[in-house]
Amino acid sequence: MKVCSKNDIENGKMKKFIFNNYSYIVFNVENAFFATSAECTHIGTDLSTGTIDGYTLTCPSHAAHFNIRSGQATIPADEPLETFKVTEQDGFLYVDLKYHENTNDDFFKDL
Numbered sequence: 461m462k463v464c465s466k467n468d469i470e471n472g473k474m475k476k477f478i479f480n481n482y483s484y485i486v487f488n489v490e491n492a493f494f495a496t497s498a499e500c501t502h503i504g505t506d507l508s509t510g511t512i513d514g515y516t517l518t519c520p521s522h523a524a525h526f527n528i529r530s531g532q533a534t535i536p537a538d539e540p541l542e543t544f545k546v547t548e549q550d551g552f553l554y555v556d557l558k559y560h561e562n563t564n565d566d567f568f569k570d571l
């Protein structure tokens with residue numbers, strides 16, 4: 461699914477998107493792009509309000525760390541984030557949201 465221009469997310473930054481009520485985040489780490497689910501697996505904080513340092517995303521609520529490449533979590537989160545493949549084509553980013561895209565509802569919203 462086409463998400464945005466690669467220029468919309470600066471190096472070291474992240475941006476949240478919603479597709480069919482499913483929230484996910486796209487990250488730019490030194491112009492390599494990654495995507496994960498956006499809700500902390502501890503108690504659901506919006507991780508787009510957290511901080512990113514390299515490949516480590518930190519939840520603003522209780523400081524769980526997530527590896528944005530693997531989704532791997534540290535306590536108090538005990539479940540990984542979902543991770544999605546991001547590809548570039550003609551300056552645009554495409555995210556494979558897997559089964560989240562299997563719907564007839566084409567609602568798409570950029571926050």
Ligand code: FES
Nearest residue numbers: 500502503519522
């Ligand atoms: S809600 Fe993220 S660590 Fe608690």
